[in-house]
Amino acid sequence: xxxxxxxxxxxxxxxxxxxxxxxxxxxxxxxxxxxxxxxxxxxxxxxxxxxxxxxxxxxxxxxxxxxxxxxxxxxxxxxxxxxxxxxxxxxxxxxxxxxxxxxxxxxxxxxxxxxxxxxxxxxxxxxxxxxxxxxxxxxxxxxxxxxxxxxxxxxxxxxxxxxxxxxxxxxxxxxxxxxxxxxxxxxxxxxxxxxxxxxxxxxxxxxxxxxxxxxxxxxxxxxxxxxxxxxxxxxxxxxxxxxxxxxxxxxxxxxxxxxxxxxxxxxxxxxxxxxxxxxxxxxxxxxxxxxxxxxxxxxxxxxxxxxx
Amino acid sequence: xxxxxxxxxxxxxxxxxxxxxxxxxxxxxxxxxxxxxxxxxxxxxxxxxxxxxxxxxxxxxxxxxxxxxxxxxxxxxxxxxxxxxxxxxxxxxxxxxxxxxxxxxxxxxxxxxxxxxxxxxxxxxxxxxxxxxxxxxxxxxxxxxxxxxxxxxxxxxxxxxxxxxxxxxxxxxxxxxxxxxxxxxxxxxxxxxxxxxxxxxxxxxxxxxxxxxxxxxxxxxxxxxxxxxxxxxxxxxxxxxxxxxxxxxxxxxxxxxxxxxxxxxxxxxxxxxxxxxxxxxxxxxxxxxxxxxxxxxxxxxxxxxxxxxxxxxxxxxxxxxxxxxxxxxxxxxxxxxxxxxxxxxxxxxxxxxxxxxxxxx
Amino acid sequence: xxxxxxxxxxxxxxxxxxxxxxxxxxxxxxxxxxxxxxxxxxxxxxxxxxxxxxxxxxxxxxxxxxxxxxxxxxxxxxxxxxxxxxxxxxxxxxxxxxxxxxxxxxxxxxxxxxxxxxxxxxxxxxxxxxxxxxxxxxxxxxxxxxxxxxxxxxxxxxxxxxxxxxxxxxxxxxxxxxxxxxxxxxxxxxxxxxxxxxxxxxxxxxxxxxxxxxxxxxxxxxxxxxxxxxxxxxxxxxxxxxxxxxxxxxxxxxxxxxxxxxxxxx
Numbered sequence: 052x053x054x055x056x057x058x059x060x061x062x063x064x065x066x067x068x069x070x071x072x073x074x075x076x077x078x079x080x081x082x083x084x085x086x087x088x089x090x091x092x093x094x095x096x097x098x099x100x101x102x103x104x105x106x107x108x109x110x111x112x113x114x115x116x117x118x119x120x121x122x123x124x125x126x127x128x129x130x131x132x133x134x135x136x137x138x139x140x141x142x143x144x145x146x147x148x149x150x151x152x153x154x155x156x157x158x159x160x161x162x163x164x165x166x167x168x169x170x171x172x173x174x175x176x177x178x179x180x181x182x183x184x185x186x187x188x189x190x191x192x193x194x195x196x197x198x199x200x201x202x203x204x205x206x207x208x209x210x211x212x213x214x215x216x217x218x219x220x221x222x223x224x225x226x227x228x229x230x231x232x233x234x235x236x237x238x239x240x241x242x243x244x245x246x247x248x249x250x251x252x253x254x255x256x257x258x259x260x261x262x263x264x265x266x267x268x269x270x271x272x273x274x275x276x277x278x279x280x281x282x283x284x285x286x287x288x289x290x291x292x293x294x295x296x297x298x299x300x301x302x303x304x305x306x307x308x309x310x311x312x313x314x315x316x317x318x319x320x321x322x323x324x325x326x327x328x329x330x331x332x333x334x335x336x337x338x339x340x341x342x343x344x345x346x347x348x349x350x351x352x353x354x355x356x357x358x359x
Numbered sequence: 360x361x362x363x364x365x366x367x368x369x370x371x372x373x374x375x376x377x378x379x380x381x382x383x384x385x386x387x388x389x390x391x392x393x394x395x396x397x398x399x400x401x402x403x404x405x406x407x408x409x410x411x412x413x414x415x416x417x418x419x420x421x422x423x424x425x426x427x428x429x430x431x432x433x434x435x436x437x438x439x440x441x442x443x444x445x446x447x448x449x450x451x452x453x454x455x456x457x458x459x460x461x462x463x464x465x466x467x468x469x470x471x472x473x474x475x476x477x478x479x480x481x482x483x484x485x486x487x488x489x490x491x492x493x494x495x496x497x498x499x500x501x502x503x504x505x506x507x508x509x510x511x512x513x514x515x516x517x518x519x520x521x522x523x524x525x526x527x528x529x530x531x532x533x534x535x536x537x538x539x540x541x542x543x544x545x546x547x548x549x550x551x552x553x554x555x556x557x558x559x560x561x562x563x564x565x566x567x568x569x570x571x572x573x574x575x576x577x578x579x580x581x582x583x584x585x586x587x588x589x590x591x592x593x594x595x596x597x598x599x600x601x602x603x604x605x606x607x608x609x610x611x612x613x614x615x616x617x618x619x620x621x622x623x624x625x626x627x628x629x630x631x632x633x634x635x636x637x638x639x640x641x642x643x644x645x646x647x648x649x650x651x652x653x654x655x656x657x658x659x660x661x662x663x664x665x666x667x668x669x670x671x672x673x674x675x676x677x678x679x680x681x682x683x684x685x686x687x688x689x690x691x692x693x694x695x696x697x698x699x700x701x702x703x704x705x706x707x708x709x710x711x712x713x714x715x716x717x718x719x720x
Numbered sequence: 721x722x723x724x725x726x727x728x729x730x731x732x733x734x735x736x737x738x739x740x741x742x743x744x745x746x747x748x749x750x751x752x753x754x755x756x757x758x759x760x761x762x763x764x765x766x767x768x769x770x771x772x773x774x775x776x777x778x779x780x781x782x783x784x785x786x787x788x789x790x791x792x793x794x795x796x797x798x799x800x801x802x803x804x805x806x807x808x809x810x811x812x813x814x815x816x817x818x819x820x821x822x823x824x825x826x827x828x829x830x831x832x833x834x835x836x837x838x839x840x841x842x843x844x845x846x847x848x849x850x851x852x853x854x855x856x857x858x859x860x861x862x863x864x865x866x867x868x869x870x871x872x873x874x875x876x877x878x879x880x881x882x883x884x885x886x887x888x889x890x891x892x893x894x895x896x897x898x899x900x901x902x903x904x905x906x907x908x909x910x911x912x913x914x915x916x917x918x919x920x921x922x923x924x925x926x927x928x929x930x931x932x933x934x935x936x937x938x939x940x941x942x943x944x945x946x947x948x949x950x951x952x953x954x955x956x957x958x959x960x961x962x963x964x965x966x967x968x969x970x971x972x973x974x975x976x977x978x979x980x981x982x983x984x985x986x
Contacts (some may be wrong), residue, residue, distance in 0.1 A: 066814050073810035077803040077827050077870050084867030085830045088841035095844060105847070157740050160730070164737030167728045176741075178979055183744050185975040188930040190944050190964045193952055194747035197754070197961075204750050237744065256727040270730055295834025297931050302952055312836040319840050319935075327883075332837040339834055416890055436893040443894045449887035453909045462905075463895030514895065 089336075096329035104323040115326025119334060136314065136331075143311040144338075146225060147293035150232040151240075151286050157233075158240035160286060163274075165241075166248035177245065184238035192299050195234045199227060199303075223305035231303040232293050239292070240285040247281020248274075280350050287346040291339050311335050365425075366392045366518055366550040367413060372422030374408055374574075382408040384574040386422070390518075390552060391567075395544050397553045399561040400571035401597065406554045410520050413552065414443050427517060427702035436447070437466070443520040447527070448503050450495035453549040456506050457482070481509040484543065488653060499719040501532045508540075521553045525560065531661060537564055558598045562586060570594050588631055591719045595643045602644045602686045608717075611636045616717060618642055621682050624659040628715035641718045646689035648714030651676050651706050658707030660686065676700065678708060748968065755961035772962035782963060785947040789927055792858065792943065796865035797873070797922035803866075804873035804922075805915055812881040813889075813907075824878075830868040838868065839935035846936050856938040864936055865926045872925045873918035879913035915979055920978045924971065 098106040118195040122133040165176040183191060194277045197219040198204050221227045245296045251274065260266075275282070297312035304310065309317070311331065318328030367390040374383040383405045390396045398406040411417045413424060415436035424432040425500060429437050442463065445709045450459050460481050464474045481489045486506035490498055495506060504524060511519055521540075525533045541564055544551045555561055561568050562582040569579045570593075578590045589595035592603065606618040609625060616630040618640065628642050661679040669692075686708055700706070755773070759766030804827075811824055830838060838982070845862050846860050892902045930945040937946060944967060951960055 067817070070810040070814045070817070070820075073806040074823055074827075077807035078823065078875070080800075080803060080863075080867050081827055083831060083868060084842065084863050085833070085838060086826070089833060089837070091845050092837070092841045157736060160733035160736035161740040163730060163733050178976075179741055179744070181979055182972060182975055183748070184977075185924050186748070186971045187967055189928070189930050189948055189952075190751075190968055190971075191748070193948070193956075193960065193964055194751040196952075197751055197956075198747045221805055221966060229830045234743070234747065235850040237740065241740075251918075253728060266727060268733060291834070295836050297836045297839075298949070312834070315836055315840060316935075319843060325844070328840060332840055335834055336837050339832065343832060414890075414894060416893075436890070437896045441894075443891065445887050445891055447887060448886070449885060449891040449892070451888060451906060451910075462892065462897075466892075466896040466898075466901060466905075510891075510895070590909055 092329045092332050093326050096326055096333055098326055100324050100326045102323075104319070104325060106325050112326070115324075118324070118327045138293040139309050139311060139314050140334075142225065142308070143294055143296075146229050146232065146310065147290050147296075149229055149246050150293045151290045153229075153233050154237050154289050155282065155286060158244055159282070160239060161237075162241045162244035162248050162281075165245050166251070173249075179184060180238050180241045180245070184242060188235055189298055191235045192231055192302050194304055196222065199230065217288060222303060223307060225304075225308055227303040228296075228308060228310070230301045231299045232296060236262040236293060237290045239288040243284040243288060244278070244281045247278050247284070251277060283346055283349045287342060289341055294338055294342070295335055365389045366394065366427060367552065368423075368425040368428075368703060369409070369413075370423045370425075372409070372412060372419045372424065374405075374412060374417065376422045381574050383412070383419075386571075386574070386576050388569055388576060388579060390550060392427075392550055393548050395551045395553065395556060395564060395566045397561045397565035397568045398571060399558060399568050399598075401556055404520055404571040405574040406489050406556075406571050407522060407548070408574075410443075410522055410552065410554050412540055413518070414441060414520055415439050440514075440516050441518045441520060442514060442516040443522065444507045444511045444524045446522045446524065448495075448507040449522075450503055450506055450510070452494065452496050455492050455494060456487060456498070459495055459506055460509045460513050462510065467514060477513055481513045484512070484546070485509045500528055502534065504528065504536060505539075508543065512543070512549070515547075516549065518550045518552060521551060523555055524553075525555070526557075533560075562598070570597065572597075576632060588629070588716055589643065589718070590631075590633060592641060592643075595718065600646050600687060600689075602646060602649070603718075604642045604644065604684065604686075604715075605639065607639050608635070608637050617641075618715070618717065620659070621684070622660060622680065626659050626710060626715055627713070628717050629713060630717050633719050634717040635720055640720065642715045643718055644686075644710050644715050646675065646687045647673075648711040649686070649688045650709045650711070651678065651688045651690065651700070652709065653700055653706050655705075656707060658709045660708040660710075662686065662706060662708070664700060664702055664704045664706045667700065676706075678706060680708075751961055752965050752968070754958060755965040757958055758963070760958065774948075774959045774964070775959050776962045776966070779959070781947060782943070782944070785942040785944045788858070788941065789943040789945070792861055792865055793923050793926040795862055796869050797919050797924045799866045800869035800922045801873045801877075801915060801919040804870050805877055805911075807870075808874055808878040808881050809907075812878060813886075827874050828871045831871045835868075835931040839932045841930055842932060843935040850938070858941060860936055860938070861933060861941060861943075864932055865929065868929070868932065869922035869926050873922040876917045876921065877911065877914045880911055884910055916981060917978060920974055920981075924974055927974075928971075 097104050097111050097113065098108070099112045099114065101107055116132060119136060120133055121130050122136075123130060161180070165173055165180070169178055191206040196203075200206070201218040201220065201222065205221075206215075209215045210218065221230065255273055255277065258268045259269045264272060295312055296310055297316065300308065300310040300313055304313070312335070315328050315331045315335065318324045318331065338343070363416065367388075369388045369390075372383055372386045374382050376539070386409060400406045408417065412419050412432070415431070415434060415438075419432055421495070422432070423430055426439070426441065431441075435654060437662050451462065454462070461474045461478045464477055469477075472654050474625055478491075482491055482590050485508055487509065488500065490502060497504060498506070502528075507524065520550060525536050528536060537560060540551070540553075553561075553564065562585075565582055567579060567581055568585050570577045570585065578585060585594065586599055589598065589601075595601040595603075604620055606620040606626075609617040609619050611617075611630055614630050614632075616628055617625050618628050618637075619625050620642075626642070630636070634640065651664075651665075660678075660680055662678045665677045665679050665685075668675040668677070673689050673691050676690060678686045679690065680686050688708060755767045757765050758769035758771065777800050780818070796815065806877075807823075807827055811820055814820075842860075842864050846864075850860075884907075888906055889902050892906045893899070897905060928945060928951055929943075933943050934946045934949060937943070942950070948960065948963060948967075
């Protein structure tokens with residue numbers, strides 16, 4: 052007869068078998084159609100570029116990575132910094148940071164407003180934020196594009212009111228890209244902030260008020276510090292897609308104001324430089340991972356801070 | 360054979376979690392048929408782990424568990440004729456009251472008519488006939504408690520396990536349910552194993568109690584035995600209130616000993632077989648087994664009255680003994696007041712005959 | 721009468737919040753209004769009509785792209801939801817083990833990598849596979865959609881399993897239910913809303929995808945979003961407003977359904 056500990060081992064073994072075969076389909080699909088291709092991109096970034104796109108197989112070179120930062124002069128073969136790439140990299144980071152900051156400044160009060168409504172109204176306001184969140188990004192970009200066009204609603208209105216003589220050029224500028232990104236990513240900021248503020252126990256605020264804190268000081272000293280995880284989560288949720296944005300800068304930046312996403316596309320399209328495109332992709336992924344790492348660090352720190 | 364009499368026979372059960380944490384350490388308990396048996400102890404003492412081992416949610420690292428003489432330690436929970444009333448009831452929120460009660464019978468593959476009749480019986484037993492079609496999320500805590508009981512009793516298990524089932528109820532409801540549980544146990548004749556950290560609950564309901572601490576069984580006995588002759592300081596302290604006096608055995612004879620207290624006074628104390636027969640010992644005196652005087656008559660202990668705490672039915676008098684220890688005397692309140700008993704007054708304490716007992720060291 | 725003091729009130733927050741709601745809905749509202757414009761310009765309203773909806777309806781490319789979207793999305797969402805449910809069970813209904821966190825991170829990976837990177841990665845691999853196998857069908861689109869839908873289905877299902885009281889399943893086992901019966905009678909019924917939510921999220925995500933589809937589609941495999949992206953690069957006609965409005969209506973329908981299903985459980 053089996054002893055209890057043998058049975059316990061057998062049960063554990065069934066458990067191990069179950070947790071593997073149950074997870075296998077998902078793991079396999081993600082491996083084949085997401086992680087595997089990513090590994091291929093890493094390999095491609097170290098290969099020699101083909102003459103008509105693609106790469107020359109198993110001919111390795113660091114040119115792809117090299118040309119992320121440097122370029123060879125066509126005439127005298129001297130090295131110089133690839134200004135065009137650096138400008139695009141800088142634009143990506145700059146616009147992503149500004150977008151994150153502005154959506155935070157707008158999103159926090161909005162989330163706070165929703166979280167402090169009555170139960171019934173809260174659902175209504177929350178629904179109003181959720182709706183754009185799940186509406187096609189392309190449609191929302193198109194919608195904001197229609198507003199800012201030279202013949203769009205904003206310019207038409209301002210012209211008719213006589214505020215401006217000529218239409219404001221917003222489309223195809225950095226400002227246009229920023230406005231578009233802020234518009235499409237605002238819900239991504241509001242939702243995690245709401246989730247965080249909704250759980251806030253206002254007895255802490257009452258305790259602070261009892262100790263002579265004004266409402267502004269309650270906000271500054273109690274609410275915002277305690278909402279740190281939500282603020283970080285929202286910022287990361289906006290920063291990451293901004294950094295890798297493709298559709299919004301493509302439509303609102305035209306062909307001139309590229310961001311990293313568009314530069315990558317260019318290398319796989321007209322540029323026909325797949326190793327460079329791959330290297331840029333890995334750079335972008337690295338940037339996102341870095342942001343996530345900062346997030347995990349900050350989140351775990353503020354988490355332990357609350358307990359301690 | 361001794362197995363014939365016992366419902367659950369736990370022998371040398373040890374449960375280790377992870378690499379090092381010993382939740383249970385060589386526990387042996389014999390639970391008799393039709394008994395209301397309570398596992399009592401503070402949180403973390405291993406009582407819930409023991410219950411989960413009996414139910415089959417965990418398997419012991421070592422040792423055997425027998426049910427009516429048959430080894431069950433190796434069976435999965437769904438093959439053990441043992442049912443559990445969970446601490447948070449664990450009622451299925453997507454099923455009605457009746458469906459919850461009938462769930463076990465359904466899983467056993469009983470015919471529909473039999474299930475219906477049995478559910479009907481159970482509804483009557485716990486007085487829930489009117490709420491049978493309600494969702495379990497739509498009824499009160501006390502009602503949920505009844506449904507959980509009915510659900511666990513419906514398959515007529517050999518043993519019913521109850522994991523602190525009353526802890527979520529308020530004081531009054533808890534009192535009612537205590538009586539209800541006792542009635543159900545008597546009516547069904549099923550062995551109940553009840554886990555609690557509430558000593559009062561344990562004393563009022565149980566036929567026998569096992570006191571656990573740190574994964575070990577400290578003492579098993581009837582409520583009276585546990586309360587009147589606790590084995591050691593932990594049991595004495597955990598169940599009821601106790602005064603501890605240190606002293607030294609002067610002479611010991613069979614079950615009595617003369618103990619010289621720190622104050623130099625000798626008292627007679629009961630000497631259980633497990634207690635030391637000589638040397639330094641600890642003596643326990645329950646607060647209700649002592650009397651307090653302020654009239655200066657000679658008494659074994661003397662000191663100053665520090666505080667008077669009024670409890671309605673009785674009053675607790677805290678005395679600082681002359682050699683420094685504290686001693687609590689409980690006194691039943693009566694219409695007559697003792698005017699001399701005021702804080703700061705010098706008092707004498709007398710211990711009832713045969714009330715002091717020597718503890719295991 | 722002075723307003724009573726409340727610690728919840730913050731000066732200016734309501735104004736900013738209401739401004740945000742106006743900003744969120746003004747562009748969408750404008751788009752919808754112009755979809756009903758009778759005129760041919762996108763600058764001024766010249767009366768209401770449904771002519772642009774009719775134009776879109778008669779546009780074969782639009783219909784074809786819509787049908788393709790409505791083929792890929794349900795298939796991808798269905799397969800992804802099943803795979804995600806199984807994986808969610810494997811990562812919650814078990815004792816904690818080494819590699820569990822890794823498994824979860826692995827499945828969530830498509831969420832962490834920028835879409836454009838996944839898109840070019842799949843372009844690189846699929847273009848090779850297309851040469852090797854000669855197959856250029858819609859399978860590539862579906863496979864890619866399944867992969868990036870899995871984490872979206874996985875998240876709500878796993879979250880529900882994590883908060884679901886394990887004692888319910890224990891109680892069922894205690895009441896003689898075998899593991900398979902525990903799943904059928906307790907786990908699945910309680911998990912069902914989350915599975916539905918996961919499916920709908922996956923569906924919407926697949927339906928909305930532009931970037932990955934744009935990179936891996938073969939010739940003649942436009943979905944509605946990639947068709948729109950192509951059109952938006954040219955001169956925009958009011959027809960786009962009409963198409964977008966219809967797409968928006970579809971999204972609202974799905975999201976509304978999702979919102980109420982997920983709310984009801986609280």
